[in-house]
Amino acid sequence: MRARADVVLFAGPTLAASARATTLARGIRVRPPVRRFDVAKLLDARPLPRTIVICDGVFHDALAVGHAELRAAIARGVQVWGLSSMGAIRAREMAPLGMRGFGRVFARFMEEGDFQDDEVALLHEGAPPYRALTEPLVHLRAAIAHVVGRGLVTEAAADDVLRDLKSRWYGDRTRRGAVEGLAVRANDAAQVREELRDFGRFAWKTQDLEDFVDGKVWERAEEGGTKGTVRRSEATRTINR
Numbered sequence: 001m002r003a004r005a006d007v008v009l010f011a012g013p014t015l016a017a018s019a020r021a022t023t024l025a026r027g028i029r030v031r032p033p034v035r036r037f038d039v040a041k042l043l044d045a046r047p048l049p050r051t052i053v054i055c056d057g058v059f060h061d062a063l064a065v066g067h068a069e070l071r072a073a074i075a076r077g078v079q080v081w082g083l084s085s086m087g088a089i090r091a092r093e094m095a096p097l098g099m100r101g102f103g104r105v106f107a108r109f110m111e112e113g114d115f116q117d118d119e120v121a122l123l124h125e126g127a128p129p130y131r132a133l134t135e136p137l138v139h140l141r142a143a144i145a146h147v148v149g150r151g152l153v154t155e156a157a158a159d160d161v162l163r164d165l166k167s168r169w170y171g172d173r174t175r176r177g178a179v180e181g182l183a184v185r186a187n188d189a190a191q192v193r194e195e196l197r198d199f200g201r202f203a204w205k206t207q208d209l210e211d212f213v214d215g216k217v218w219e220r221a222e223e224g225g226t227k228g229t230v231r232r233s234e235a236t237r238t239i240n241r
Contacts, residue, residue: 006047006049006050006051007028007029007049007050007051007052007053007218008028008029008031008042008049008051008052008053009025009028009029009030009031009053009055009213010031010032010033010034010038010052010053010054010055010056010057010065010087011025011030011031011033011053011055011056011209012032012033012055012056012124012128012129012130013033013056013122013124013125013130013131013132014055014056014084014085014205014206014209015030015055015056015129015130015206015209016124016129016130016131016132017131017132017200017203017205017206018203018206018209018210020210021206021209021210021213024210024213024214025213028213029049032128032130033056033057033058033086033130034054034056034057034058034065034086035057035058035062035063035064035065036062036063036064036065036066036069037063037066037069038065039052039054039065039066039069039070039072039073040066040069040072042073043069043072043073043076043078048076048078049078050078050079050218050222051078051079051080051081051218052073052078052079052080052081053081053082053083053087053212053218054070054080054081054082054083054086054087054090054091055082055083055084055085055086055087055209056084056085056086056087056130057085057086057087057090058086059086059121064086065086065090067090067093067094070090070094070099071094071097071098074097074098074099079100079218079221079222080098080099080100081099081100081101081102081212081217081218082094082099082100082101082102082106083101083102083103083105083106083208083209083212084103084105084106084120084204084205084206084208084209085105085120085121085136085205086120087101087106088101088103088105088106088109088120088208089109089117089120091106091109092106092109092110095110100221102208102211102212102217103204103207103208103209103211103212104204104207104208105120105138105204105205105208106208108138118137118170119136119137119138119141120136120137120138120205121136121137121170122134122135122136122170122171122173123170123171133171134170134171134172134173134174135173135174135175135178136170136173136205137165137166137170137173138204138205139175139199139202139203139204139205140162140165140173140175140178140202141162142202142204143178143179143182143196143199143202144158144161144162144178144182145158146195146196146202147182147186147192147195147196150195152182152186152187152188152191152192152195153182153185153186153192154185157182157185157186158182158185160181160185161178161181161182161185164181165177165178165181175199179192179193179196182196
């Protein structure tokens with residue numbers, strides 16, 4: 001089995017959001033959020049990485065990672081994984097071509113037709129550690145579903161909040177805005193705010209990264225543990241095609 005140093009992980013705000021993920025990623029070559037030609041450059045390096053993991057990527061101020069370079073990596077025998085953010089988007093698009101996807105965010109892309117790419121988008125700092133400045137809609141959706149499930153907000157009121165968030169540019173979506181939008185529509189605003197105080201439990205993107213690295217999913221795949229199978233749990237879903 002290859003060493004963990006054979007794994008290259010492109011991550012920024014998703015990794016910065018979790019001290020646990022940062023610790024788990026020690027021994028992995030961590031690169032900044034991926035952009036066009038970053039994967040192509042890796043294919044010219046020696047030795048060739050055994051595994052490339054796309055988590056975060058740019059798309060607004062630079063060209064996004066290209067499908068062609070990902071196909072080239074797969075053709076060279078590199079395991080290419082996508083999860084959490086840009087990685088989940090590309091894994092959904094390229095699943096039939098051999099890119100592997102992991103996690104709840106990826107599962108949402110695969111299963112729900114109205115799940116748009118901007119659901120995972122956010123603004124973040126332009127330099128390491130790339131801390132997030134806004135909240136991705138996928139996290140806000142999870143928080144909304146939680147308070148509805150607890151009976152604190154009606155489905156109709158939650159739909160109003162979600163429509164408002166979806167209508168906004170991703171750079172205007174914030175945790176505070178969502179919490180207050182829900183609170184003013186609830187019978188007990190203080191209870192809604194308290195229920196959403198621990199917002200990290202709704203951070204699916206970071207949880208997916210933590211689960212992926214902690215479980216060394218790429219190693220299980222090399223051993224044939226995930227080949228051709230679909231694994232489900234409350235936390236993760238892995239699909240290989």
